[in-house]
Amino acid sequence: MQTGFARIAEALGDPAREAMVSALADGKALPAGELAAVAGVSPQGASAHLQKLVDARVLSVWPQGRFRYYRIRDDDVAALIESLVDLAARTSAARKRVMPAEQLRQSRSCYHHLAGQLGVLLSNALIRRRLVVVDGRTGRVTEQGLAWCWAEQIDFDPARQPHLRLCNDWTERVPHLAGPFANAVLARLLASRCVAPHRIPRALRVTDKGRAFFDRLGVQVPF
Structure with missing residues (x-):
């Protein structure tokens, strides 16, 4: 069996x-x-x-x-697929001694959430400002974070548990945020045209509106 x-x-x-x-x-x-x-x-x-x-x-x-x-x-299966895709990509890159496209390194979607350099910058800013709290591999949105969601018109349901989890970023080699909260943030960024699809699959480009969004979090987009 x-x-x-x-x-x-x-x-x-x-x-x-x-x-x-x-x-x-x-x-x-x-x-x-x-x-x-x-x-x-x-x-x-x-x-x-x-x-x-x-x-x-x-x-x-x-x-x-x-x-x-x-x-x-569901998100659990998505996390497994992300891990397998990222592991395969790292293995392929190591074997062929090639680097991923710069646009993918800078900003991309990872299932329903933001990844790459921009995803890590966003995650670090949210943690630094105590909008989210991480404990181990999962975390929650704080009251301050819920107020931020309301101000930025991010449609997040705090009843969904856990609010977020850590997902290893295969290009940056450090975690970014995944899960329902991170999904809601990317959905808002896409809907408001803060980020837009790039010609490279999964890659995202930051618009002027997006730069203003990240400025409000104290994040200077370096590309």
Whole structure:
């Protein structure tokens, strides 16, 4: 009988399924047809692969009319995928002796939260200003932090526990913030056009509006 660990490892240990999960790693929800194209398999083959990922509780299904959209199941699975993607990237970079694109190092999305140099700067500022408190690998938003969310129109639900967790940043080699609170911050930054998608997948560029947002936190964006 397979353990839960073995079942997840088997579900992820196929190139087609790896491609599907990687396509969903930035928080998107995609239909089976698009995931089939990403993985280079037939629609029938995609259905079998996706069912295996759903059965292993890696993906969840979101029915929308006649379509079924697939996405990463939850933050715990997202954290696992982030760790695997980052480990693979570090291993590949070490083997090929290449560095990631500068835009990815500067600012990128990591599942639903901000990563890269900008993500670390944001995390450090939030901790320094006591807007969040970290204890071990998880943390919470303080009363002062909740007031900041209200002022910046960040839609965060403090009932979700834990509020945040640490996620190792593979380019900066130090943690940045992940979890519901960090997700809400990035959602606001995107919705308000403080950051915008770059032509490089997952990379983000900071707008003038975004520089003003970070200035209010005492963060000078260095790029």
